[in-house]
Structure formats: C-alpha cells, structure tokens
Amino acid sequence: MASRALKRAGVSPELCQRLKRSKIESCKDLLSRTPFEVMHAAGISYQEALEMLESVSRVIAPSAITALELWKRQSDCCLSTSLPALDKVLRGGLPCGSITEVAGPSGCGKTQLCFMLSVVATLPKELGGLDRSVIYIDTESAFSADRLVEIAQSRYPDVFCVKEQVLQMAGRVHVFRELTCQDVLNRLERLEELIISSEAGLIILDSVASVVRKEFDTTLPGNLMHRSNLLGQEATALKYLAHQFNIPVVLTNQITTHTGHQGAAGEDCGGFVTAALGNTWSHSVNTRFIVQYIDSRHRQLLVAKSPVAPFAVLNYVINKEGLCMHDNDGEEVLYQGTDPSLQTIRVRTGLEMDTK
Template sequence: MATRILKRSGVSDEMCERLKRHQIESCKDLLSLTPIEVMHAAGLSYQKTLGLLQSVSKAIAPPITTALEMWKQQSNSCFSTSLPALDKLLRGGLPCGTITEVTGPSGCGKTQMCMMLSVLATMPKSEGGLDSSVIYIDTESAFSAERLVEIAKSRFPNYFNCKERVMQMAGRVLLFRELTCHDVLQRLERLEEDIISTSAGLIILDSVASVVRKEFDTTLPGILMQRSNLLSHEATILKYLAHQFNIPVVLTNQITTHVGGQGSASSAEVDSGFVTAALGNTWSHCVNTRLIVQYVTTQQRQILIAKSPVAPFAVLNYTIQKQGICIDGNDSQETLYRGTDPGLQPIRVRTEFSYNLNRSAD
C-alpha cells in the first residue's frame, strides 16, 4: 500500500534517513516523484534510482493469492464473539482480514459490542481470545473504562478473578479519541506503525459515521463526492491493514432515513421511506460483513446478519446485561430477505418510551 513507510518496504535505514530530510517518508511520497527528483534526493545514480523505485513498487504491489492458500488459512481466520449462536452462523465468528460493520440506532449496544470484543481480544488464545492489544478509535467520546472493566469481570469471572489480570487487560486496550475527519484520517494513515509497535490484533473504529456526518453537508454541490472519496480512502486503508496483518477490523455506523424505496414491513417505515444504515450504497459495498442491531421492545433487541459472504440472512434476539450482549437462547431465525440490496434492510428504532409518573407523597 502506498502509505506504507519506506522502512517497511526494504529500504535501508541510511537511505530512509537521507530521503526523510527531503520530506520523503512513505512509498507514496517516493513514487509520486520523477526519477530525476528521486536521484537528487537520494544521491544515487540514475540506474540505481530506477532500481530503488522498482523495488519499492514491487514491495507494495498486492500479492497473488490462490484459492487453495485461502482455504488452508480458513481455520485460523475467525475471531469468536463469545456469542455461540452468532459464531455458528458466521462459521466461527468475525472474519479476520476483513471489515465488519455493526450499525443501528443509538442505545442498541454498538459500543457495548465493541468493548466486549476488546476484552476478549486481550485474553489468551486458550480462552478464546487473540492474546493481543486492541487499537480503539473513539470518535464520539462514548468509550467507558469503567464499563470495560465491568464487562470483563461479569462476562469472564473465572479468568478476571484477580486485579492483576484486569489491569493487564485494561492496559492492552489503546484508546485514541479522534473528533474530526482530519484527525481520524491521520490516525488511520499512521496505524500500520501502531499495529507493529503494540502487537495489535483488533482494530475498532467507533464510529465511522459520526465525524463524517457532522462535517459534510451533502445538500451542497460537490460535497457528496468529497465525502464519498474520504470514506473510500478510509476503507482502502482499513482493508489493507486487515489483510496485511490478518486481523479483524470492526466499525460502527449510524442510521438514516432512506427515501423513495420499498422495504419490507417494519414498524420503522413511513410513507416516504424507511430507516436504514447511514453513509449510502457505496459505503455498504466497502464492508464485508454487516450486522444490524435494532429494537424489538424497550428491553429486547435483535442482531440481524444483513450482509455476509458465508452466513445466511438471520435474526438473533438479545438483551444488554451487566456482562454485555446476551443472546436469548441458542437458536436463530433465518428470514427470506425481499430486496435487491441487503445493505438497505429496514431497521427498527425505538418509537415510544415509558415513564413513571407516580410521585411519592411529600
């Protein structure tokens, strides 16, 4: 990938330092220059400059992979969610090397899911974890360290039965609060070094839509294209990192009203449209697996597998407890989806609230 630093592309430390003095640090910086410009910056002959450019180009070119190689790697290519019913449908869990999106209305447990996965990733492989650190990018200031510890102690009480293990787990979840599109993009572009230096095995971006929807007014001319270009760039970086390190990448997304379409019957539908995942069709094709969380009642919720290369369209009921997401029973309900794009699956939102209006006597 072009944003890879030169040192990771086989260029010597001495040459990297020489090029750095000319603000040439990534493969993109180098390959954007003419051979003459590189020759002067590197202090090489013309023929050696061509050799340098060719070796860097080969280093970032996508490798050829056969179906047989992918098949052999399949057994170690899933990350368990600790939800057996969901793992069974996904044939092992969240696929490594790809992007999984969790989308749904506020309060449905998207961040709870992310924290639950973060805890699990830090645990030993013998316990179903990845024995790795976690890079957690928070764009909504929704992360809670107290809730992370509560989930760990409640969900895995036998493992987190001592303070030392809890402290070790919390120390392996690396939190980055990035509150603008520019900051998120810069963080993603530096993420390769962070993954290597911290031995990260899971990347979480919670949420991909938050800063984008605040900064881009798509009613203005040309803004939709700019937003699409930014999202495509972010998706390209994340896909590269997922594939390069064979790790799962988990994103959360928000909801929006899809106007002028025909969805299946749903309590969220109105005459002019229905609620669906935000960021549009182009973005929906950037994610490999899409899980939708939605309301059934004020207490009960559902996980829908709306898009997956291996799983059927299915529905699982769940509640949010002290230990995080809890699936109701072990059975799933497979549903025939009537539509052209499962990414446009209608989403149920909370439409009413119950309040206790009784007051105690003064």
C-alpha cells in the same frame, strides 16, 4: 498502501534519512518522483534509483495468492464474538483480514459489542481469545474504561477475579479519540508501526459515521462527492490494514431515513430507516450486522451481509455482561430489498416501536 513509510518498504535507514531531507518519506512520495530526482535526493546512481523504485513498487503492489493459501489463512484465525449462537452462524466468529460493520440505532448495544470484542481479543488463545492488543478509535467520546472492566469481570469472572489480570487487559486496549474526519484518516494511515509494536490483533472504529455526518452537509454542492472520496480513503486504509496484518476490523455505523420507498407490489411504504452512509459504503464492508429494537428490553441482531453466513436473525438483551443471547427462536424477519444497505431497521421512539 502508498502512504506506507519507506522504512517499512525495505529502504535502509541511511537512505530514508537522505530522502527525508527532500520531503520523501512515504512510498507515495518516492513513486511520484522521477529516477533522476530520486538519484539526486538519495545520492545514489541512476541504476540504483531505478532498482529502488522497482523494489518499492513490488512491495506496495497487491500480490497474488492462491485460493488454498487464502482458505488456510482464514480457517486458522477467527475472533470469537463470545456469543455461541452468532459464532456458529459465522462458522467460528469474525473473520480475520476483513471488515465487519455493526449498524443500528442508539441504545442497541453497538459500543457494548465493541467492548466485548476488545476483552475477547486480549484473552489467551486457550480461552478463545487472540492474546493480542486492541486499537480502539473513538469518534463519539463514548469509550468507558469502567464499562470495559465491568464487562470483563461479569463475562469472565474466573479470569478477571485478580486485579493484575484486569490491569493487564486494560493496558492492552489502546484508545485514540479522534473527533474530525481528517484526524481519523491520519490515524489510520499511521497505524502500521503501532500494530507491529503493540502486537495488535483487532482494530475498532466507533463510529465511522459520527464525524462524517457532523462535518458534511450533503445538501450543499460538492459535499457529497467530498464525503464519498473521504470514505473511500478510509475504506482503502482499513482494508489494507486488515489484509496486511490478517486481523479483523470492526466498525460501527449509524442510521438514516429514506423516503419514497415502494413495496414489492408497487404500494407506497413511506419512509424507512436503514444504515447510514449510502449504498457505495455498504459495498466497502465484508460483513454487516444490523442491530434493532424488538421492544424496550429485547433487541435483534441481523446478519445482513456475510461471505460465509446466510441471512440470520438472533435475539439478545443487554446486561452487565454486555450482549447476551438466550432464546433465538423468535419471530421471522423478512429481508427487505436486494442489498444490505436497503434492509429496514426498527428504531425506538419514546415508548412506541417504529417498524418502518
């Protein structure tokens, strides 16, 4: 990624300091300069400047990989969801090196699932975890340390029965509260060193839609394009981090209402609820879960998009342990549309269920 610090691209600390005086701190800064500018800023020969530019270019350029290498890498590492039925559908859990999105209405357990995954990531490998830390970016001020601990102790009572184990787990979840779009993007672009120093094995962004929808009124001229550009930058940064460190990235997304939808027979179906941020964003994520209401207590998780799993429907409830799946022989859910961004979502309005 072009925003990578020069020292992460193999440039010596001494040269980094010289270049910094000329405001050249990232790979992007360096590669936007001519060899003559680099030569004068770093105090090196023209040939050395050319070699530095070529070396940095090779570092940030995408490298080729064989299918065999990719298969070995992915088969060696998955993050268990701690939900056996879901892990079975996903062939082991959330794939490392890719982005998983959880979209749905408020109250369906998106943040609860993020807490569960945070706990699992810190567990020892022999217990199904990654034995790594977690980077948790909270854009809705919804993170609750008390709830994190409650889920850990309820879901793994034998592991977290000792206070020291609870403290160790909580100390490995690094929470950043970012409340503007630019703050989120800046945080993502500065995460490399923290991932290395903290040995992070999971990145969570809860939620990707919150700050974007608050800041951009897409009915105003230019805002839709500006929002799309920003989301594109965030997606690029997240994909880079997932691939570079071979770790799973989990995002939560909100819902929106589309109008004027027509059914297969051409009949007018009125408005329908679907994942927010549009069709282009839906193609930025590798795996998409949709969570929705069945009734006041029961919910459903739909695997709407996955490179390894078919469309699947799993029922669950939310309790002290977080999400719990028991009976998954529930009603059939038909896939609406040819794209996961068009999958309709059931929401709850008061005591009535909206199935549009």
